[in-house]
Structure formats: C-alpha cells, structure tokens
Amino acid sequence: MTQTYDAGACIYFYFGFRFKDLQDPLKVYVDVENDARDEILKCGGSLSHHHGVGKLRKKWIAEAISPMGVRMLKGLKTSADPKNIFANGNLF
Numbered sequence: 001m002t003q004t005y006d007a008g009a010c011i012y013f014y015f016g017f018r019f020k021d022l023q024d025p026l027k028v029y030v031d032v033e034n035d036a037r038d039e040i041l042k043c044g045g046s047l048s049h050h051h052g053v054g055k056l057r058k059k060w061i062a063e064a065i066s067p068m069g070v071r072m073l074k075g076l077k078t079s080a081d082p083k084n085i086f087a088n089g090n091l092f
Helices: 025-042 054-080
Strands: 003-005 008-010
C-alpha cells in the first residue's frame, strides 16, 4: 500500500511465476491479469491509479467509468487532440 486517501488506498501488486514448462507463458500472464482486474473492479477497485489506463487495460474502461464517461472522454480527446497524435490508441 503506497498511498491512503479518505476514499480508500492505493495497493500495488506484482506477481511472478515459473514459466519454464509452460507452453504459452504470455497467455498465463494475460489470464491471471484479466482475472485479477475483473475481481478488483467487481469489488469496487479502480482500473488504474495515477499511471493511466493504457492499452493493456482499456478493455475495462467502460465498466470502470460507464459508457457515458467513455463518450465524455472521447469528446475531450477529439476536442483537445483532433489529429489523434497523443496517446494514440491508449483508451479507445
């Protein structure tokens, strides 16, 4: 736990596993990350802290901030970055 707030805390987690005998260690990583992220959101946790959502977690953005929130962010992105230069593909 690195930060605490009135509304909760920021808990970082890392995981590792022995991949020597696995046929597809990347799939194992993705499956574990997806299951953990699903559980975090189900329990009221957030999608990200101050590092942003990024390409790896963008599939959860609508669940985390609602479809309306996504439309609002898309509007801001289009308005502030009409040529889609910055963070291209990070959220949508």
